[in-house]
Amino acid sequence: MAVISIIPFLGVLYAVFTTVRVFLTKVPGPWYTNITSLILKYHEFSGSRRTWIHSLHQRYGPVVRLAPNECSFANFEGMKEIYQSGGSGYDKTEFYDLFKQFDYRTMFSTLKKQDHAQRKRLFADRYAMTNIVRPEIVQGIETRAESVLSKCKESMGGYLDVYVTLHCYALDCASHFLFSPMGTDTLNNPDDMVLIQELTYNNSLKQRWLEYYAPTLSALMFSLRGRNATISKDYVIKQSQQTTPNEATLISRLQSRSDTLQNIQMAAECMDHMSAGIDTTGDGLCFLMHELSLPRSQHVQQRLREEFIQNPNARLDMLPYLDAVIKEGLRLFPPIPMSLPRCVPEGGRFISGYNIPGGSVVSCQAFSMHRLDESLFPDPEIYNPERWIEEKGLVDRNRMFFSFAAGGRGCIGRHLATIEMKTLLKEIYSNFTTSVALEMEGDMSIDDQIIASRPKDQTCLLKFTLY
Template sequence: MLLLWIGVILLLGYFLSCGFTSPISKVPGPWYTRFTSFWIKYQEFTAKRRESVHKLHQKYGPVVRLGPNEVSFTSLDAIKEIYASGGSGYDKTEFYSLFKQFKITTMFSTLPKDEHSKRKRIFAERYAMTNVMKAGPLAAINERATAFVSHPGGLKSLNIPEDFEIMQELTYHQSLQKSLLEYYLPSLSPYFPNFLHPRSAPKTNQYVLDMVNQTTPGLESFTLLEKLKRKETGLELLQAAAECKDHMAAGIDTTGDGLCFLMWELSQPHNLIFQQKLRHELMSAPPDAPLDSLLYLEAVIKEALRCSPPIPMSLPRYVPEGGRTIDGYFIPGHTIVSCQPYTVHRAHENVFPDPDRFYPDRWLGEDGAAERNRHFFAFAVGGRGCTGKNQHPPNHAEPNHRKKTTGSIAAMADDDVFAASSCRFSTRISIRWVPEPAFENTDTIVMSVKDWYLDLRMDKETNAIDWAIAGQRLIESQDPLRVSFTHELDSHNAFESADCGTFVSLPNGDDLETGSMPRPDVPGAPISDYEEIWRELPFREGPEGSGNGMSWVLESDDGDHGEETGSNTVSKTFLGRIWGTYLALQQDQTVVREKDASGGWKVSKSGKNVSARREDFESGSGWRERYVVGAAGRELPSMLAGFEGEGKGWWRVPGEKVVVAGRSYIVRAFEEIETSSKL
């Protein structure tokens, strides 16, 4: 018995010692959270976590200890560190495993950020503005919106019994506590009786499976399902079904909750003035008015999302190995850290005065606008933020941080050309690997046409390729502007590396890009912080004449990668033109298709050296070679020979295929600007 008491005393001493000596013990918070997480778990099981965490922040400030291994933050610096540092922030915790569908990990429930990035690349373009604003998606949105406002009783979910049953399965239940039991007691969950397991959704599951099993030719080309079912994604049908169900459930809950709160607020007698202002704007606007012109509508929606974000609670992440210092406190590795939108939107009264009040007019003034947007956390931030944020009306304006020009542009009619264009043509002024000095060893051009880009960096001393990349350009957030870049072609063979930069305009008109990426001049290419200065270049006059120009990006149509395990080689080629500048990049790539541990297909690729061709248009003499490099440089398509049918027919339709020099290419982006008559 004595030994038992000694053991209990030693265990208690160790327990108390850990509570007092842990770095987290220095973080403000209730004394008992030094020793146990029981308090925060109790708040979760009683559905009071959000309010309880908010009250702690009101009492203790921007940093609060929630348990011996969990800390909550509210500052902008903490948000950037947790959710955006090092290329999309820290890894998710096992909490997100609760959101698996058909017991399959989806993009949302993927925990490591690198694996999430790979999955997101499969269908991120379906949520890009260029896809959302196509005729098909817009027609579907308009049809549903018109039906919604025309029928006060709602749409099919209230009128058709089968649809109502699906909505009932998805929304009218309380499975939170049961899901949390599985989260906190994973080893015991297989032995739980049925009444302790989360509610199943058999009708919803069958509906999703039926949709996924329909034949591909019947799918619209702009849909998520059409992209998921392509062979090159490497997804089995059940994996595609899991993603579809995940997106369906996410869209129903978040949109429904957001609209419910918005309508409730507008219906309050003390908010009648806001309802009248909104009604006046909507009644005065032309039927075809673009959404980004409805400024008060944007203000009302953003204020509703600020006051009641659809996902208001903490978004938990694990601190990486080695620990990090956040808001002045050292937080050990594997500690759970988070910010919750509900509190972020209320903790900074200098940014949002009277934060509990619904007041849309706060979004209309220019003073403090930048700070308000930086603290807007309804969609989270970084590469793991809300994928569907472009469905939010204020984001329907084409985001572009470079709609400005500096200096005189002799070859152009005026600056309106650039304001009207979605293309950007830029060069790098310097790069700095933090904390080393800045330098520039390349002649770099980057041409971006809508959501697609080609980037070629030539070493100034050797005239060899320093880096060549091409792929898709995806807007992660607008203020600050954060952009991620896919690498469909990469001379550094870093196809899976996260490439995400944050852009800030400098006083001289240049742009500062900051982020993290592999450093190729160091053995092992470690992920390193960098700073790059970019300068926008004027468009070179092309064959269309002064003030007119054609721009496009084409990607080689390499077909699928087969239905069996194995590898094949393709010559991945990107062709791009912005007015009087043309660029072609080609890389031999080996694509490997194999089964992973779960039985799904895994597609990986590796690449060899890149060949490149750049040509510039000279007024009066036509296209001229600027440089040709690589083994296949001379074989790449050239503007000197001309492209049959350029700018006509299917050339103008992204996603369609055209033939160049006998090879099939997919049109990724197209734009034509005509500001003056052609002579």
């Protein structure tokens, strides 16, 4: 009798399975992606997911099947539907469970867009440009940029490992915005350097994918190996409990909402924002400054300096070539180049002409969005800031720009990150030319982590010469 009762259930399961299979069979892609996700998982664990997906897009076009229930899109139509429809696009997948902090969901790791909107409303004003340009925020960023400038001067006659310096700058700027005046000062205080070591120098790619696909096994292995130091987490918890007189900081806003958030939830939010700030600014600047220091980009340095000389008192947003230099760096080396997965709503959706069943995983990755369409991005592997000055095709290039994602769930810290980058580059290239040091042997190719990327060897030795 029990066997008979389960037959209808199995019939429904089979019908759902074959329906998904039939719909996604019509999506272009290798034959094996219609029957197994093992190849996708292999590339995830081996750190080649991004390059594999891009190779599929180059072969099959802007819509490609990755697995029986997963597709990737590299066009504006797909990006708009997935991330912007209804304001915030589709809900996130359980992949974002990996980004919980202290076992709590943050704004970034919330799955449902309604929950995200509710959390974002608590502190979105702190990331508005009107708050970012307040004197107490800007002066703090400028002070940290001056500390970097001092390191550049001290290195003259030798070289400076800017990978370390830029990540220190990113951490100091992020913690200043979060906790000022209790932020870190890693460029001047060696005691704070341990935070950089813990937050930056690690390779947890395989561990994170194992945590996603086999959480029980991952937890067992983690417990047997023993927990790593949690200095950064202890630091954030401590600072989140302090009272700051600076009302422009994030923690001041969170503390004003103590009726909504527990102390540990405030700490979780701050931990998430601090980590994200280091990735975006530190790695993004490192890739960009290395490119600017190559012989082929010396003319870019010269044009930057000319813009600074001709506009000595101009606001950062009134320097179009500086903006183009940074935007092209973020196009070629997006700090978050990987897929940002979303779940197709119940009932399915038509995306770029394909009927995608509900429950399927869909995504775009910045790496492909910025390269695939060579009518918009000719010579996509060439660093060329002028492409953001040229009027022809500029509207469409801007629509495809995905370094900060898109829609209501795009990067909330994009204004802060941009001002940090502009402030530092103006300071450096108003005073110095940079070149790659003869001693530099590190590999600067993109090394993927679970969602972000970084220079493979995590070192970048540059030489600074005064004008």
